[in-house]
Amino acid sequence: xxxxxxxxxxxxxxxxxxxxxxxxxxxxxxxxxxxxxxxxxxxxxxxxxxxxxxxxxxxxxxxxxxxxxxxxxxxxxxxxxxxxxxxxx
Numbered sequence: 001x002x003x004x005x006x007x008x009x010x011x012x013x014x015x016x017x018x019x020x021x022x023x024x025x026x027x028x029x030x031x032x033x034x035x036x037x038x039x040x041x042x043x044x045x046x047x048x049x050x051x052x053x054x055x056x057x058x059x060x061x062x063x064x065x066x067x068x069x070x071x072x073x074x075x076x077x078x079x080x081x082x083x084x085x086x087x088x089x
Contacts, residue, residue, distance in 0.1 A: 019087050021051040021080040025058025051083040 020043055024036035033054050040052035053076045055062060062073045 019049045019084060021053070021083050023053050023055070023063070023076055023080055025055045025060065025062045027057055028060040030060040049087045051080065053080055 020040075022036050022040055024031065024033040026033050037052060037054065040050050043050040055072060055076055058073060059065075063077045065073075
């Protein structure tokens with residue numbers, strides 16, 4: 001059974017139509033980045049305003065670890081927030 005917070009877990013419910021942004025790393029050993037990408041595509045197919053950002057060589061919860069010298073992790077998190085702020089009603 002899918003968790004109730006998963007945007008596609010409750011078909012027919014307006015919950016699934018909510019603005020969504022997803023972040024993933026290609027070295028995530030808990031949730032494969034391909035699953036995150038597929039969820040994004042499924043949401044978009046249902047006309048849900050959605051965004052996805054996949055970071056190369058980053059692990060699960062990459063945003064809580066000290067970032068590499070490039071600060072790409074934090075830039076990605078900020079970009080995700082920017083998407084939400086731009087599309088929020």
